[in-house]
Amino acid sequence: MVTNKNSILRLSRYKNALYRFKTIGFFKIFSDYLADAVGVTSAQVRKDFSLFGISGNKRGGYQIDALIEKLNDILGKNELQKVILAGAGNLGSALIKYKSFEKEGIKIVAAFDIDPAKHNPKLPVPVLPLEELESFVKSHNTKIGIICVPDIAAQHTLDVMIRAGINGVLNFAPIQLKTAENCIVSNVNLETELENLIYFVNALQKAPNVRLTDN
Amino acid sequence: MVTNKNSILRLSRYKNALYRFKTIGFFKIFSDYLADAVGVTSAQVRKDFSLFGISGNKRGGYQIDALIEKLNDILGKNELQKVILAGAGNLGSALIKYKSFEKEGIKIVAAFDIDPAKHNPKLPVPVLPLEELESFVKSHNTKIGIICVPDIAAQHTLDVMIRAGINGVLNFAPIQLKTAENCIVSNVNLETELENLIYFVNALQKAPNVRLTDN
Numbered sequence: 153m154v155t156n157k158n159s160i161l162r163l164s165r166y167k168n169a170l171y172r173f174k175t176i177g178f179f180k181i182f183s184d185y186l187a188d189a190v191g192v193t194s195a196q197v198r199k200d201f202s203l204f205g206i207s208g209n210k211r212g213g214y215q216i217d218a219l220i221e222k223l224n225d226i227l228g229k230n231e232l233q234k235v236i237l238a239g240a241g242n243l244g245s246a247l248i249k250y251k252s253f254e255k256e257g258i259k260i261v262a263a264f265d266i267d268p269a270k271h272n273p274k275l276p277v278p279v280l281p282l283e284e285l286e287s288f289v290k291s292h293n294t295k296i297g298i299i300c301v302p303d304i305a306a307q308h309t310l311d312v313m314i315r316a317g318i319n320g321v322l323n324f325a326p327i328q329l330k331t332a333e334n335c336i337v338s339n340v341n342l343e344t345e346l347e348n349l350i351y352f353v354n355a356l357q358k359a360p361n362v363r364l365t366d367n
Numbered sequence: 368m369v370t371n372k373n374s375i376l377r378l379s380r381y382k383n384a385l386y387r388f389k390t391i392g393f394f395k396i397f398s399d400y401l402a403d404a405v406g407v408t409s410a411q412v413r414k415d416f417s418l419f420g421i422s423g424n425k426r427g428g429y430q431i432d433a434l435i436e437k438l439n440d441i442l443g444k445n446e447l448q449k450v451i452l453a454g455a456g457n458l459g460s461a462l463i464k465y466k467s468f469e470k471e472g473i474k475i476v477a478a479f480d481i482d483p484a485k486h487n488p489k490l491p492v493p494v495l496p497l498e499e500l501e502s503f504v505k506s507h508n509t510k511i512g513i514i515c516v517p518d519i520a521a522q523h524t525l526d527v528m529i530r531a532g533i534n535g536v537l538n539f540a541p542i543q544l545k546t547a548e549n550c551i552v553s554n555v556n557l558e559t560e561l562e563n564l565i566y567f568v569n570a571l572q573k574a575p576n577v578r579l580t581d582n
Contacts, residue, residue: 160570161563204573228569235561246461247557252518252541256558258565295568296561303467320568322561326467338564340555342462343471346450346511346537348376349553350473353510353535354443355375358419 159200160227165190166197167223174216182213233258234294236318238309239301240265240279243324247298248277260298262288266305282312289316296320303327310337374415375442380405381412382438389431397428448473449509451533453524454516455480455494458539462513463492475513477503481520497527504531511535518542525552 169189173181183201187194201208204226208214224230235253237244240263247253248260262278264285265271272279280288288294297318301309306325313321314335321337323329326344331337384404388396398416399409416423419441423429439445450468452459455478462468463475477493479500480486487494495503503509512533516524521540528536529547536552538544541559546552 157563157567160566163570164562164566204570226570226573227566233565242461242464246457249457250557252558253561256562258558258561295572296565298561319571320564322564336564336567338560340557340560342465342555343467343473345553345555346468346473346513347379347471348372349535349537349551350448350511351375351379351442352372352551355378355419355441356534357510358441 159203162190162192162196162200163204163223164227166200167220167227167229170216170220170223174220178216180213181216181219183208186214229257231257233296234261234292235259235296235298236261236285236289236294236313237263237298237300238265238282238285238313239263239299239305240267240270241300241302244298244300247300261292261294264288282309285312286316289313289318294318297322299323299325299329301325310335374418377405377407377411377415378419378438379442381415382435382442382444385431385435385438389435393431395428396431396434398423401429444472446472448511449476449507450474450511450513451476451500451504451509451528452478452513452515453480453497453500453528454478454514454520455482455485456515456517459513459515462515476507476509479503497524500527501531504528504533509533512537514538514540514544516540525550 166186169186170181172189173185183197184194187197206219206222235258237247237260240248244263248263253260260277262280264280264282266282268281270279271281295318297313297320299306299309299321303325306323306327307329310321310323310329310331314332319335321331321335323337323339324342326341328339329337381401384401385396387404388400398412402409402412421434421437450473452462452475455463459478463478468475475492477495479495479497481497483496485494486496510533512528512535514521514524514536518540521538521542522544525536525538525544525546529550534550536546536550538552538554539557541556543554544552
């Protein structure tokens with residue numbers, strides 16, 4: 153069975169809409185209400201749900217609480233998400249201290265670096281040698297990694313993570329990485345984001361009769 | 368005249384392709400070569416160019432050096448891009464030290480914070496009171512800002528930046544901001560990036576017969 157990333161992202165939007173319905177007093181919901189709230193067709197809702205084994209009752213609709221529980225389970229929101237990080241430089245250290253992750257139930261449990269000067273197993277988030285990444289990931293059963301190493305070290309770091317069993321990587325190194333089939337890599341390219349913004353601002357100033365649209 | 372963000376992003380891809388053509392010895396280029404290199408139609412290339420007042424010669428094509436110069440000028444790559452930052456916490460401080468920006472000709476010239484304990488005008492990148500943002504931006508003619516403040520302070524910070532004359536903002540606060548017509552806001556939502564990745568990994572583990580596609 154082949155699905156696409158968007159169907160998974162829609163599950164999280166259904167979940168958020170369900171919380172809103174619950175807040176205003178709903179207990180049960182039909183797929184067309186949910187479809188309207190998220191801006192898709194009700195056929196799409198049913199298709200997305202059936203893909204992940206969620207079944208409703210054509211007459212009675214879905215029980216909201218049970219549906220939220222099921223979606224949170226599928227999306228992994230029911231448990232604390234343990235994440236490891238490679239590269240304890242400026243950006244990596246900032247991410248370790250980044251409070252907004254905790255609100256979403258995400259916790260960076262360990263960081264790894266090749267620089268012995270950065271190692272400190274006694275910190276709340278220990279900084280360990282990169283060689284220990286594989287055994288740590290295996291013993292702690294972590295599935296998600298963040299790469300904050302310099303671009304020349306990024307591919308090697310990803311390879312180490314994949315070998316350890318990491319299935320999802322958020323990559324901050326400004327380089328396109330070769331991944332394996334069982335590991336999804338999402339790139340956050342801060343330079344490109346900022347560069348594109350500069351392009352927009354500059355281009356608009358050079359052509360002041362041009363107005364920007366999103367599509 | 369209305370244009371879209373993609374046309375500006377294509378200009379940067381044309382520029383990168385032109386550097387490659389130059390490297391392999393080209394001096395002149397026709398729009399269909401450039402179109403092939405970037406994966407668009409030659410009509411699209413000519414349309415994008417005419418939007419920004421770039422004209423070629425139907426017989427002789429475009430002079431590569433002159434075209435690169437013109438594109439860099441439109442995109443603002445010919446000059447150092449001065450950027451200000453609001454919120455000198457962990458993430459803000461990491462961005463100030465982030466080396467990859469410099470490679471792209473981007474320099475954070477000052478940071479602003481409401482916390483007096485963080486103020487230090489003598490640092491290489493001075494940290495100044497937020498109240499000084501407006502006068503700094505006006506006297507240094509900066510157009511780009513980065514927001515790294517907590518989400519509750521983000522809208523106020525954006526309002527201050529807009530009033531100061533900032534036209535483009537990279538926003539790291541996990542909140543949707545209301546902007547003005549003359550200011551583009553790009554959001555980098557690290558929680559959402561990581562959360563989506565966790566969703567993918569979890570959903571795929573819950574439905575192991577599901578395979579992920581990009582579209």
